[in-house]
Amino acid sequence: MTTTAIDLDTLSVNTIRGLCMDAVQRAESGHPGTPMGLAPVAYTLWQRFLRFDPADPIWPNRDRFVLSEGHASALLWSLLHLAGVRTVDAEYEVLGRPSVTIEDLKTFRQLDSRCPGHPEYRWTSGVETTTGPLGQGDATSVGMAIAGQWLAARYNRDDFRLFDFDVYSITGDGDLMEGVASEAASLAGHQRLANLCWIYDSNRVTIEGHTDLTFTEDVAERFLAYGWNVTTVADANDLGAVERALHSFRAEQERPTLIVVHSHIGYGSPVEGTAQAHGEPLGPQAVRETKRFLGMPEDADFYVPDGVYDWFARGIGARGSAARDAWRSTFEAYRGRYPQLADEIERMQRRELPDGWQEALPTFPADAKGLATRDSSGQVLNALAQAVPWLLGGSADLAPSTKTRLVFPGAGDFQADDRSGRNFHLGVREHASAAIANGMALSKLRPYWSGFLIFSDYARAAIRLSALMEIPTVHIFSHDSIGVGEDGPTHQPVEQLASLRAMPGLLVFRPADANEVVETWRVVAGLRRAPAALVLSRQPLPTLDRSRLAAASGVAMGGYVLADAPSGEPDVILLATGSEVALALAARDELAAGGIGARVVSMPCWELFDRQPRRYRDEVLPPSVRARVAIEQASTLGWERYVGDAGAVVGMHTFGASAPLKQLLRKFGFTPERVTEVAREQVAANT
Numbered sequence: 001m002t003t004t005a006i007d008l009d010t011l012s013v014n015t016i017r018g019l020c021m022d023a024v025q026r027a028e029s030g031h032p033g034t035p036m037g038l039a040p041v042a043y044t045l046w047q048r049f050l051r052f053d054p055a056d057p058i059w060p061n062r063d064r065f066v067l068s069e070g071h072a073s074a075l076l077w078s079l080l081h082l083a084g085v086r087t088v089d090a091e092y093e094v095l096g097r098p099s100v101t102i103e104d105l106k107t108f109r110q111l112d113s114r115c116p117g118h119p120e121y122r123w124t125s126g127v128e129t130t131t132g133p134l135g136q137g138d139a140t141s142v143g144m145a146i147a148g149q150w151l152a153a154r155y156n157r158d159d160f161r162l163f164d165f166d167v168y169s170i171t172g173d174g175d176l177m178e179g180v181a182s183e184a185a186s187l188a189g190h191q192r193l194a195n196l197c198w199i200y201d202s203n204r205v206t207i208e209g210h211t212d213l214t215f216t217e218d219v220a221e222r223f224l225a226y227g228w229n230v231t232t233v234a235d236a237n238d239l240g241a242v243e244r245a246l247h248s249f250r251a252e253q254e255r256p257t258l259i260v261v262h263s264h265i266g267y268g269s270p271v272e273g274t275a276q277a278h279g280e281p282l283g284p285q286a287v288r289e290t291k292r293f294l295g296m297p298e299d300a301d302f303y304v305p306d307g308v309y310d311w312f313a314r315g316i317g318a319r320g321s322a323a324r325d326a327w328r329s330t331f332e333a334y335r336g337r338y339p340q341l342a343d344e345i346e347r348m349q350r351r352e353l354p355d356g357w358q359e360a361l362p363t364f365p366a367d368a369k370g371l372a373t374r375d376s377s378g379q380v381l382n383a384l385a386q387a388v389p390w391l392l393g394g395s396a397d398l399a400p401s402t403k404t405r406l407v408f409p410g411a412g413d414f415q416a417d418d419r420s421g422r423n424f425h426l427g428v429r430e431h432a433s434a435a436i437a438n439g440m441a442l443s444k445l446r447p448y449w450s451g452f453l454i455f456s457d458y459a460r461a462a463i464r465l466s467a468l469m470e471i472p473t474v475h476i477f478s479h480d481s482i483g484v485g486e487d488g489p490t491h492q493p494v495e496q497l498a499s500l501r502a503m504p505g506l507l508v509f510r511p512a513d514a515n516e517v518v519e520t521w522r523v524v525a526g527l528r529r530a531p532a533a534l535v536l537s538r539q540p541l542p543t544l545d546r547s548r549l550a551a552a553s554g555v556a557m558g559g560y561v562l563a564d565a566p567s568g569e570p571d572v573i574l575l576a577t578g579s580e581v582a583l584a585l586a587a588r589d590e591l592a593a594g595g596i597g598a599r600v601v602s603m604p605c606w607e608l609f610d611r612q613p614r615r616y617r618d619e620v621l622p623p624s625v626r627a628r629v630a631i632e633q634a635s636t637l638g639w640e641r642y643v644g645d646a647g648a649v650v651g652m653h654t655f656g657a658s659a660p661l662k663q664l665l666r667k668f669g670f671t672p673e674r675v676t677e678v679a680r681e682q683v684a685a686n687t
């Protein structure tokens, strides 16, 4: 039998469908319908457009493919397999092993499989971002597109086009119902991100049924209103039409593109077009029927017909490796002309910083009046950003409050008419801001974004993904407590600290003074595989006199003895973070006057403290000293871990209130008198 190119297209699409059906069937879990409807679209994109080298899936100028409909992961696993994508290890060495083998596909959704239920970044090479929480992939793709524009502006030269990658996100009805996707689309339209293409798998079905139940707006009109280029493909199976739409994206120079593709969920199966095709495996009988309909051998599971691998190798494989090789030689020439810039690009890929970056960090002299940690953080950030050109970011419309604006000459604003700016105006869109920062981090920039701590709740799903992906996004939050004062309980965080601390892998810092801020940034800037949240005060905090107290470098241990009991034998330990550290020091003085020896432990980062060896932790918190008081203007949840069941916590048990700060401190018991009283009770109860 001879096969023509057209046959191979169809054969490839149906091979993908077969692999997806079989993987889901074998797992008896997952979503077969979505990949089956979408297969021709994803195939066309990969085979004819994507500039992606399967042999080097981390090549910096590759096009990015995001499967925002993460529940269709079987589709991505099949593509990674057929394209022969190779694994990459954590140290960025390309290894020989295929990222997804047929055996991996057979273990779809099983423990430790390379093919988990949803695409997971850092787990399976070729996955550009973790998706599954609908809308996240789309919003993250905006960050990638922004990164592409910024990289082009900074590094391209007339004779060297180092960065011009495109970013594609496959999005579904569910993604486009989610607020975060809308926030991000609004910004992408404003920013005229012409390198961004969302392909909307419009199958009009979600879990509960037809979208007539819930989602009847005109999506195309909505995106036109956002300032997007919108084009439609009437039938997902029409590869020519898909190709034309993708060409129209590539030709568009001014706007992001939305391609609305009308597709059939569960294409070719008995449940085509129904919600049943969404959620469950088809069942062995329906799988056979579907394979018959598609002209595939119905008894062959995980079947890849002759010629299909080779066809992918001649398509995406050949195009990708040519593009990648051309880029490599351009880069070598570039290195000759612009060694400094080339060095930056290479360090960035390894998440390293320029030599000597720590020398940029300031120190702050002792000052009883002090300054807000948001202010000291702003100063440190500005110093660091001058030493690290790819440290950049923005705010969800609160930079004047969070003090994250870069103000040095040349810092500039990132806008459509100047892509080199390092200040990003993300608008009042916390959720998208965090997801966009993630997209920038995945593109190897060192991004931060900022907002009020209270609104970290709005961004939580994206913060969570930064932790799950182990990427060094920096989430900066000011207005950290009832210290906000008159704005009242809607703006006063209570449970946010505890909830951020509950997130695995996220480092949460609440520094006590300007020098703890410096040390916090020293740790945070050096992170390569973990996100951080900085929790900063609005009100001034005294800059502690380190000649009389322990050095702020203790921040690196997460917690440290800031001031010991005068005798060196503490009767009671006072633990505090942020603004409450100064309060603990005041209480220590009062206690000393009454003959009680108090040790003050500053605990800016629980997660780092918990990682210290037991010996260190026992030195800081000697098990024999059971009289302990934790002080924090936040929910008390979690402090029992350090104060023990015999200890006490001065914290928040209710929401705050709207009043000047002094009144609030009295009302909620954050005074030296109250702390002293609780400490005395502790000493009495534990002797």
Ligand SMILES: Cc1ncc(C[n+]2csc(CCOP(=O)(O)OP(=O)(O)O)c2C)c(N)n1
Residues within 6 Å of the ligand: 033, 034, 069, 071, 132, 133, 134, 135, 171, 172, 173, 174, 175, 178, 203, 204, 205, 206, 207, 265, 278
């Ligand atoms: C934020 C979020 N909410 C809910 C879900 C659960 N969920 C998974 S798929 C799905 C329906 C998605 O519909 P659509 O995007 O149209 O995908 P299709 O059914 O067409 O595959 C839902 C609600 C999710 N993954 N993420």
Ligand SMILES: [Mg+2]
Residues within 6 Å of the ligand: 172, 173, 174, 201, 202, 203, 204, 205, 206
């Ligand atoms: Mg749908």
